[in-house]
Amino acid sequence: MAPSTDLNTHSPGDASEPASEELRTLLKTATNVFADYVARCQSAQAPILTQASGDELSERFSQLGPKTANIWHDISEITATATNTWSDRFLFKLYAAPTPIGVVAETLLAVLNNNAHVFQASPVGAVLEAAVVRELARLAGFPETTGGLTFPGGSYSNIHALMIARNTKFPEIKTKGISAPLVVFTSAHAHYSIEKAAVAAGIGLDNVVKVPVDAGGRMDARALEQLVQSAAGVPFFVNATMGTTVLGAFDQLEEIARVCQRHQLWLHLDGSWGGPLGLFADPAVFSYSMAPVDSLTINPHKLLGIPLQCSILLVRHGLHTMKSALGLSADYLFHSDSDKWDVGDATLGCGRRPDAIKLWVAWRYHGSAYFTGRVNHARRMALQMAEMVKVRSSGLWRLVCEPASTCVCFWFVPRGAYEDPGELEAHRARGVDERWGRVTRAICERVNREGRVLIDYAAVDLPYGQPAAQPLPAFFRIPLNSPHTTRETLAAVLDAIEQAGHAIFNQL
Amino acid sequence: MAPSTDLNTHSPGDASEPASEELRTLLKTATNVFADYVARCQSAQAPILTQASGDELSERFSQLGPKTANIWHDISEITATATNTWSDRFLFKLYAAPTPIGVVAETLLAVLNNNAHVFQASPVGAVLEAAVVRELARLAGFPETTGGLTFPGGSYSNIHALMIARNTKFPEIKTKGISAPLVVFTSAHAHYSIEKAAVAAGIGLDNVVKVPVDAGGRMDARALEQLVQSAAGVPFFVNATMGTTVLGAFDQLEEIARVCQRHQLWLHLDGSWGGPLGLFADPAVFSYSMAPVDSLTINPHKLLGIPLQCSILLVRHGLHTMKSALGLSADYLFHSDSDKWDVGDATLGCGRRPDAIKLWVAWRYHGSAYFTGRVNHARRMALQMAEMVKVRSSGLWRLVCEPASTCVCFWFVPRGAYEDPGELEAHRARGVDERWGRVTRAICERVNREGRVLIDYAAVDLPYGQPAAQPLPAFFRIPLNSPHTTRETLAAVLDAIEQAGHAIFNQL
CATH class of the missing domain: 3.90.1150.170 (Aspartate Aminotransferase, domain 1)
Incomplete structure (x- = not known):
């Protein structure tokens, strides 16, 4: 097909207004619309949950395709039917109101639209990610050589930990696939993402052993060792938890770590919920005794108030371990002259939001004391x-x-x-x-x-x-x-x- | 430990300013800071890429922990060293400047901080997701019963497609794990996420067959059939592409679909890059002949200008197929009285950003014609x-x-x-x-x-x-x-x- 002669008349952007001014006008209105919304949300009588059913809401938002006459009308319909997470009476799930600076940092991410797969697509995102990983590793007692990246949620961090452990312990699985049954251990009270990881990894739910917990909801290390010894397949991975999903229990690590050492098992610690409490709390308020683990998940989008999503996986054995477990070094993206700052190949994904920027900005704005x-x-x-x-x-x-x-x-x-x-x-x-x-x-x-x-x-x-x-x-x-x-x-x-x-x- | 008597004096929020007013003040400044940044980015002489190396940048951003004196100084350092995606001369990767309304929609997501795992945590997100899925399914010629969800990028959509296909065709893998070699077929020019999916799934790279392409970079359907017939394991999944990563080739679907029908293979179509062109283009400008496929990935964060991330996976066989392939029905989260609008269990994740809201808002603002x-x-x-x-x-x-x-x-x-x-x-x-x-x-x-x-x-x-x-x-x-x-x-x-x-x- 020959190109038409009037190519430049087809630009869909309205040439009468540059994007910067369109953005300024929209954000100006958004500032008041959103701040007023938050003020309403925080008032004493604000409802938390819409009373409309999914089917009723679906009717209300059925229009799509034609341009709306007023986008702010549509947006006010959205805010009116969203769940109010700003109220102090929102005590539904493990996250809460975002911090105002977190909202600004999220807007910054969208404005930059940088992509954390290769350095040149997100240079500052790459170094801020390294900075928060370094500091979290220090707080968690990990060595300086620790690698870490953000993932789209605690489940994805946990899934990556299991995949990295599997491919590090059994490198032939990357090329040949699974041929012998592998066995995963996790406490009966741990998050279901470990089971999802086993489903994804081709390990299967029958090979996920639920370890008994004590009267405080903590994994029983002696039971763990007995189950490892009697496993029907090849044990390789143990998941312990800082803050179980229901009771908030913190597994006692020392003894679990000793079991893992004795049996050469990868020890992952899921701190999606309780991690920030263990790392940041004043010891007089809450203290937790860390022990060396191979990997750790922390979700700043839960207890630290960063807007959803911000989850970080730390891997003690460094970024190169993550890359050799999961990397493909696709030529078109990761050129041979690319350097250590091209980190995306250490994930199962490709394009990746630089979520760490949000944590970095909030950390600088508030300081650790916050x-x-x-x-x-x-x-x-x-x-x-x-x-x-x-x-x-x-x-x-x-x-x-x-x-x-x-x-x-x-x-x-x-x-x-x-x-x-x-x-x-x-x-x-x-x-x-x-x-x-x-x-x-x-x-x-x-x-x-x-x-x-x-x-x-x-x-x-x-x-x-x-x-x-x-x-x-x-x-x-x-x-x-x-x-x-x-x-x-x-x-x-x-x-x-x-x-x-x-x-x-x-x-x- | 007994609770201290002065609990309410420990609120870390500064009581002198409610969150709504803090947000208003911050967003007001952000409006001008970000709009000015975009205006600079779009000027004819704007640089696209920082000249600082990762190590140099890392020095510059090493401070973390103490509170900054001025967050806008920090943010201006970030914008100054980010990659300029707003310039028309940013032609580096498959994404580009976000639309201004997309930036506002991203801010809306952060303000709501709703979570698309269960309906009550994101009621309006659930129905807007269903609305965009319905409309994309219609455009792609999928049946009304199609299921679909957003995932954190095209790779994750493709990985989910492969996992859902595997567990639907071999339901025992969900419980028992993989025991026989499975074989995946994808064109030699397709995106590497199919290989990453095979690594993740325990299938292994050796069991990913790279199908030859013709002189236009399109999968050779006859070669595909021969490779299926001579495969060493059990063939079950074929990935075709709308818009290959390098050449942008669109695989010819009819013949590939016939091969898949003859051999009962799941046909996935990766339209991460080219999907919007195939679905939205004026037929006089570009036309593509669809054929029935089992699943389809589309990334509105590429050709439609939605800020990173917004990727959608459509599954012809409905949400219940996705749920039975991957779901665990974790009691604590998905209560037995929860309804069809609780969709998160159809994913490998748990918490999930309601990314579809961004596409819905942009679609309403601009209309399909945009x-x-x-x-x-x-x-x-x-x-x-x-x-x-x-x-x-x-x-x-x-x-x-x-x-x-x-x-x-x-x-x-x-x-x-x-x-x-x-x-x-x-x-x-x-x-x-x-x-x-x-x-x-x-x-x-x-x-x-x-x-x-x-x-x-x-x-x-x-x-x-x-x-x-x-x-x-x-x-x-x-x-x-x-x-x-x-x-x-x-x-x-x-x-x-x-x-x-x-x-x-x-x-x-």
């Missing part, structure tokens, strides 16, 4: 909430366990949940009742539907795989994170739970 | 540049092939590259000379070092695996994408190449 203050506050709020649960007296309030870090797990059973009030009193003294799971779910559903508080529930066996193990009915799981949380927040959440419980069960 | 105009323009610029290469007369200019879509690949060999001018003339008539690769690399390195233009080179065999195959020396590979590109841009790039060539070789 991160310490932030995680200290989260820990103190967890302890505070546990105390408040213990002294409540309407119905039955009981902690599942003392908060291991920054999650508080408890039951609330209103008197009306039992026809005979004596039954409740009987349960106060002895074990737990299976009925409490239905009570928890019903209360949680009602609280969230009312929309003033967003909370969640979970259930785990505690301990697990031990003689005393018992399956626990579902309980409230409240993760503490946001610096906006106060004692009043905690009281409001407990009140909302109590009121919803009475509203449901005292009518029965 | 996307059509944008890809038409990119295609026309490629044809225009090819014509300009053909008529240049100083030294030897030669296209590697006619532009298949929106990449232009060519050699320039200055007279001075040969001691005897007759040698150059002799090469004008017959084949190519291995020396041209060194010439290309030297010129490219100098052009990029001068910093006014950023371009790249590549080398592929063309055809490949055929009797007439020849290894080609490295050539310039110019991807056209940005709406800011004009005929003047193209002339400036060719002039820069020519001048650098003369400066290097006429001095010899």
